[in-house]
Amino acid sequence: MPDGPAFEFLAALIASSVIAAALLGLVAVSGIWGKRKITAAFTDRIAVNRHGPFGLLIIVADAVRLLSKELIVPEGVDRPAWDIAPIVMAGSALLGFAVIPMGNGLHIADPEVGLAYVFAVASIASVGLVMAGYSSNNKYSLLGGLRAVAQNLAYEIPLILTAASVVIFAGTLRMSGIVEAQATTLFSVAGIGIPSWYAFVNPFAFVLFMAANLAEVGRNPFDIPEAPTEIVGGWQTEYSSVYFVLCYLSEFIHIFLGGAIIATIFLGGPAGPVLPGVVWFVIKMGAVYLFTQWARSAVPRVRIDQLIEIGWKGMLVLSIANLVLTAVIVGITV
Template identity: 40%
Template structure:
């Protein structure tokens, strides 16, 4: 350890340990979330869900992961190979990097950047590039449809998302995630910004391509959308990214609105995770109750309702700050 510290500096060791921790967290988290989704879906649909492997099917997703790894990677003949190969990696890496700044507790944060929230928003919007690459390179009309929809959708929903986040930033005066959490030590921002919270959850659901906004992969229209032509581990990476994205948007919501690690008795990190999983449950609940919106409705909803509303919210926040 001393040698490592000596050659890399304490900051370097922190980074490496953090990165290993993140990779472990991402995989375990995804396995857990997939199991959780299955269980949530099942119980909402009056059935038990996976029960065979492990207690209440807890190891089922591990088996599925192993199966996916063992699958043949099929590359259709006509695809644009470099882009086709690159897309699953491009979708996954930015997701990994955003973990760098998420404050699980006062001290459990790998690198507390002073532009933390901007970094998260910037990296998470990269995933749309990956979806475009995947859809475009697949040489499949359904995939292209998925990709086009995804781009239009992400551009439309990114704007209200950013403006909503801005109204919280205005109140704190800092882009640093820990500062935002510390500012909520007396009360959570959901109490003063309820509209912003609702707007954020809607946009986050759309950003993560979840029902009712799952148009890029709408299975009843587009077969499987942008990942129609992917198989095996490449498909698994898209899957992994989707669930990790869900974790990240929920974590950001926790930081912005639900007071991050603040909570009585239990340690901060536990509170943080509890809040995140509660939000994820909410998003899963949406998926298993709502039908899908139509594409034109989706875009109209963003441009005509969400964006004006988020501007109103921003103006009101600024006004309130000026007066009080």
């Protein structure tokens, strides 16, 4: 087979294009059609059912509707920052998938610091939120941007500390190494082996990470940066047409990136019986997506002061306690 830097670059480009296309297709189905259907099921409604079989053609209708709308640029915006912000937010989430193992050998890269890389590129979205908020020349947008920064700071630290407890168990930051560390059997019940997924090994850390992830992706009760009943639409108030599509797209890509991280570090990644690994990975990622939509429909929004207090006084303390306890347990057992 051909070898060399040029071939590796071409292979990486093709692989990244395929993964990006698959993700965008998944986001289109889940964000436009699935979100409506899931919310309708929770609120005893029917949702879309007129456009094609099961209403699936609403995806095409909405895409044409949004992309054909006029792009309205308000007076006084900081145009370069206002233009770049949606691209920064969507791009940061797509970059995170570069090191996620989606199947046996199915990942673009597998660096030693894979988990640190994912958190680093995902946090770039906070910069995009700030850019969108201050550049829009709108007080509601500015408030949404400031709320987003305050929320991300309050919950990203507990998120990383909780992930660090998984690193202590696995002994590596490499994403494939974390998956391999969960490949053994934890214990058996009636002849059925329970895998040593870190969701079973350390369920407290799993719950903490799931809660912090809700805050990072802006789902109830932590959708404060957008809060339509208080600040219209927050940081994205002044965006329309293709820019609004990018903002909406970035929101759902980040939800799936959060699901991909949870599937990888707590649910064994692509591991599973009978079905191919990539199918199990999508199922696990989809389960996290369903949880976020359940939270959106069932959990009431908290106030901004309550949100910050939960993050700094609750989640941070619990994540530090979990990290210390994990270190003690691993130190005693090794």
